[in-house]
Amino acid sequence: MPIKERLQEDWKQALKAKEKLKAETISMAKSAILLVEKTDGVKLEDEQIIEVLAREVKQRREALLEFERGNRQDLIDKTNAEIEILLGYLPQQLSEEEILQIIKEAALEVGASNIKEMGKIMALVRPRTLGRADGKLVSSLVKDFLSK
Incomplete structure (x- = not known):
């Protein structure tokens, strides 16, 4: 199943299961993909979607550093959970x-x-x-x- 379809299905399931964080995270990922598609005027394939999702993970990892400096454990936990959700759509990470x-x-x-x-x-x-x-x-x- 293409990543875009998987995101849509998982988003629906998260909404039904009332998994608010997962639904919000997937929604943000879908929005990032849609923004790139509208900006570039193309339909993204899985390879380009992986790039967008990797960029989303990178942004969250960078934000983690700021949250750690500010001693914001609530934001650290939320951001780590978002990263884990997004990593589920990326290929297996290399050691x-x-x-x-x-x-x-x-x-x-x-x-x-x-x-x-x-x-x-x-x-x-x-x-x-x-x-x-x-x-x-x-x-x-x-x-x-x-x-x-």
Whole structure:
């Protein structure tokens, strides 16, 4: 089942079950997808929907840092729950070991060995990890790999 249909069905089920947070989170995700579709004037396929959902997760993770600074446990809990709901629509997340393996393969492909060639590696790694790993984590792992 396409992600968009799954979101719609899960949203209906959440409303029926009176799962307010899940319904709100799915509704926000659907709105983000619709905004991109209207702005770009195209119907998004699953791959682009994964990008939108990954961006939504990223925004929430960034917000978590602010909530932690402000000691807002209520918002931290809510945001973590939203992240978990959204991750359910993304492909299985990669472990650090799997990401490192992708980085090593990319480095071999482009012959990169120093930090100045980080862009070359990221150009190969990003499409392979999109929606399956946090971009900041990937970037920091590439930096660590190249600085060794």
